[in-house]
Amino acid sequence: MSQRTLRGRSAVIGIGETTYYKRGESPHAEFKLALEAVVKACEDAGIAPRDIDGFASFSNDRSDPSQLAAALGCRELRYANMQWGGGGGGGSAAIGNAAMAIACGSAECVVVFRALAQGQHWRFGLGPQANGVSGNAAHTVPYGLMSPAQMFAMKVMRFMHEHGVRQEALRAIALASYHHAQSNPRAVMYGRPLDEARYDASRWITEPFHLYDCCLENDGAAAMILVSAERAKDFKHEPCYVLAAVAGSQYRAGAGVHNTPDYASASFKTVAPRLYAMAGMGPSDVDVLQCYENFSGGVLMSIVEHGFCTPAECNDYFTLDNLTAPDGDLPLNTSGGNLAECYMHGLGLNIEAVRQVRGTSTAQVPRVEVSMVASGPMVTPVSSCIFGSEATI
């Protein structure tokens, strides 16, 4: 019996993205966006869409796998998987679920995808419009607490209070994303640079989040194709191996009405140790990080919980220089991420992580062998994954 691990058992062989649109500006239906991203990922890999036999997604994606398989002419559907949990916490988990299906022999060729047209469906940034609310919402919404920013701001405020973290640390995260977006023509904020003065002058959404601490709202789709490591060398690109992918959250992370015991947390404290154990490495081995930004403060706590710095070091660690490619200690969100490239519920971050291993990022870090993603801070469950080059296998 082999060791129970996903390390090196599967690899990403294709990536695909639609054009990224501002919310409401997609000329295409959400389902068509999903199809386009999958077809592009197939072209990138050099396979026919009919060879896909598995689908994995997250956050209640509306594009149904059976309908996708029918539209794509897939010869057979073997695996149709949805990661539980809202928000972007499922991005790396969906890759893990695909990798598990492949490692166990349940499927051969699985596409991980996310399609999102907020203009055509419910908008995330809006509060509930009903006349009454019940359950946990009844204990928050009547006090004006209803949007994602409002759900997470008090976690970050508490963390900053406990550890003396200054606003400048959050600002550095926003600046890094915008800095990287300026070399990425796909980015929605390409050609719209951000500097310290503009960040400081921007309006508050809810303290401690300025406008630029908050993710975008976009329409588009992204997809990536995984096969077994044995088959991975038969395609157009160098394989990008899955070294680890784990999901979860700590004790009672889902407790109602802001009563999770470890409140000032991104939810990665139990996830990160399992991630590194599976990959057989630690934070010092990571060459580049894509870290889901629903809000900058979540990035800060995610990076701490993945062991890159301690809470006490945040003010020194979170600087623009340290977070930018090619020379920073921890190049972060090198496509522009959810703040400045596109909010595709974070799957764009996983795609950028693959690009870094291939050496094709628009903000490339030299000689990337280990490329990591942290998905969905402050929700539950969250997930992380580590990709590696051939040299890591």
Added chain:
Amino acid sequence: MSAPYLADGLPIPLATELDRPFWDGLRQERLLLQRCRACHRFQWGPEWICHRCQNFDLAYIEVPPEGRIYSYQRVWHPVHPALRTQGPYLIALIEIPHADNVRMVGNLLGDPRQAVAIGAEVEGVFEQHAEAEPPFALLQWQLV
């Protein structure tokens, strides 16, 4: 009775089987929180089972409406039409020492632009919405 802290028109709380004693208590200006009859520990938000000992026999016990600020946010961007002319407002997360430090969400009364100190002592203020259909009360907080 003073005006409510937030403008009218937000979704109103609707009691369920699980939390009706809490909402009825607020109407009577009493704070009732959920406590396990087996291990005698408080929990919040309302749950169907004691998360410590998995006993289903839970009671609502009155506690003094006193607490301290655990965290807060000052909201500037309105996400609901009713709040468009509200201006900034303060949401506070309050720890209740008399109830095993469970936390409750409320508004911090007073100047919405005031400096807020995490750890500050606060007391509850019952905000009646008698004209609403159905009527309800909220629990707000002010500095001691």
